[in-house]
Amino acid sequence: MPIKIQVASSDPLSTAVDVLVLGVSEGSPSGEGVLAKLQESLGEAVPKQLKRDDFSGKKDQGVEFTTYERVKPARVLVVGLGKGPHSDVDVRLLAAKGARFASTARAQSIAVVVPEGIAGGEQAAAEGLVLGSYRFTRYLTGDRLPKSSLERGTVLVQGKVNKGGRDAVALGQQVGESICIARDLINEPPNELYPEALAKVAVSVGKERGLKVTVLDKAALTKRGMKLILAVGQGSARDPRLIHMVYTPKGKPKAKLVFVGKGLTFDSGGLCIKPAPGMEEMKGDMGGAANVIGLMAAVAAMKPAVEVHGIIGSAENMPDGAAYRPGDIFGSLDGKTVEIINTDAEGRLVLADCLAYARQLKPDFILDNATLTGACMVALGPTVSGFFSNREDLAERVKTATRASGEAMWHMPLVEDLREGLKSEWADLKHTADRWGGAITAALFLREFVGDTPWIHVDVAGPSMAHKAYGIYSKGGTGHGVLTFLRLVDGYAR
Structure with a gap:
């Protein structure tokens, strides 16, 4: 209890x-x-x-x-x-x-x-x-x-x-419990939490908190042409899902904000299989998705004067005979074709279709968060997230939100020279580039799918899970990022 x-x-x-x-x-x-x-x-x-x-x-x-x-x-x-x-x-x-x-x-x-x-x-x-x-x-x-x-x-x-103090404590408890929803999801074993099960949790949270929740199954994803999510999930016995949660305020919203989460409920690496040591931690490769569900629960408690959407692309990356391969080329919801280089770089493919889906909502900004690259951990260590943005004013808002939340995030550059590494001879894009600047090239790939929409990408690969308790975080899933995202929402609501 x-x-x-x-x-x-x-x-x-x-x-x-x-x-x-x-x-x-x-x-x-x-x-x-x-x-x-x-x-x-x-x-x-x-x-x-x-x-x-x-x-x-x-x-x-x-x-x-x-x-x-x-x-x-x-x-x-x-x-x-x-x-x-x-x-x-x-x-x-x-x-x-x-x-x-x-x-x-x-x-x-x-x-x-x-x-x-x-x-x-x-x-x-x-x-x-x-x-x-x-x-x-x-x-x-x-x-x-x-x-x-x-x-x-x-x-x-x-x-x-006074009543203000009592209300503040009640809200604090609800926000804390919402972050613990994210922690629970990250800590769940992958035999219990798979894309369909994650979608059921989102639906349950939606019913409890008064949120609208829509789930797209394999047939619906196929109909929409979300071929990148489908490609990542085609080697698994568990079909992928797209989850769309919506909070709508009373009265006219001051803004429309979209948060996107990577929901790889297990990542074996696919045919480019990961080494066995540490693979058990890949149950937490849905940390971004967990954050979005926790965030939406907290937003429902806060009741801000903005419209907030939470979008999750969920799949399992497994290496069976139907798995996608290096050298494959797939279309996308955006229309761009993508050449597969490394099947262990699956998260950006799932996010690409989600970002194109989010763009259709015409929001004031899209923020995606994902346990995306080991390169970000090499750059910033295990307790700091890196974030990228295509708008300087939006990056400043994120910096303000991180200071207000106390969460550790660092503004990383979108180095244009590295975009060259994503050029493919056979398709519109390769989905990975050279090893160097891996967190940056991953962000540059994602940028291809947001168009002119103001956008933030947060790589939470390090702080999403902790090997020991520290600060406000528990061992295991942390929910790192949710407090910052709440501050962003609050800033637009005010």
């Missing part, structure tokens, strides 16, 4: 919880605020422990105190916030760290003190509590099941609790 979160304005040290989480700015005097009151109750043990751990409030520092029933919380976790000024990004991180600590300590209840004067602090704290307490336990049985879970969370604020 997900954690249940409430908001309160009670004295932190009089709040009966298993764990109280307190943020401290770097360089702030330890003799002030809740920390000073904790010292009054616990005595010299507090400054001694802070000195022993060399705690100064730097980011990632943390000190735990057992209170021996001298105050209501059984434990107090003091977390460094780093140098100010602070924002809701710091509050979300504080809450997530606290919730992860509480889960490890087998606590059932937690309270987080929201620092004063931070806009959006209540919502961010609720998001952090949900994200930090996340566990994927669906396939654990017997002794492997967790003995306890974090059941109750309290967001502690200064002053009187």
Whole structure:
């Protein structure tokens, strides 16, 4: 069961919880605020422990105190916030760290003190509590099941609790749970999650959140001429799907925004098969699609004054006798013909048909996100996404959104000289170029299918899955990108 979160304005040290989480700015005097009151109750043990751990409030520092029933919380976790000024990004991180600590300590209840004067602090704290307490336990049985879970969370604020605060916490919980939908999908094993099953999840989320959902099966894809999606999926016993989710606001929308996700529920590499070590992680090659479903769930909760479309191309890339081959040439929904070079570069083919489909909606922008290239991970590491855009003003909006969300993304260039590598002697395009600049040439290929539409491509290959928990992210599927996309939506809505 997900954690249940409430908001309160009670004295932190009089709040009966298993764990109280307190943020401290770097360089702030330890003799002030809740920390000073904790010292009054616990005595010299507090400054001694802070000195022993060399705690100064730097980011990632943390000190735990057992209170021996001298105050209501059984434990107090003091977390460094780093140098100010602070924002809701710091509050979300504080809450997530606290919730992860509480889960490890087998606590059932937690309270987080929201620092004063931070806009959006209540919502961010609720998001952090949900994200930090996340566990994927669906396939654990017997002794492997967790003995306890974090059941109750309290967001502690200064002053009187009002309707705005309660609504913010409720929305924060819904946004956090929406991101956890993406995490669940990424963590699902590929024998359970295949294109048809992914489509069923999208339909279920749509029914719960009041979204319109349309699913195109193999026959519908064939009728529309979406030959690239079909090519990728033709080696699998599981047919591909295109999923189209729509949120429509009340009144006239201020904008129409389209988010596209790559949904390869398993990528063996096809005939250009991947090495066995690490192939099990290819269950997460639908991280972009998972993000779109999570995003659409969150958008339905936010109710922004913009029309939002979520489009997912889902297939399984398998190497049977019907699989597509290097040297094959296929048409596309856009009309361009594409020569296949490497069957392990399948994601851009699926996205190409999805982008052409999205373009027909005449949106204000299209944003695609995908676990697309190892080259992006080589360039930026495993915790940073690369993004590309055909509009500088749109790239600036993305930068603003990433700063507001706290997610790590870096603006990458569309190097025109590398476009030469996509020229084919036998078709309109090759779908891969030389090894060098692989993330860039993948983006240049995708650009061929968006026409004049403002467009962003986000390569989430690194941060979509994590080998260990960090920041607000859990081990396994992370949902990295959803918070940034929400900030983009909110910017257009405002």
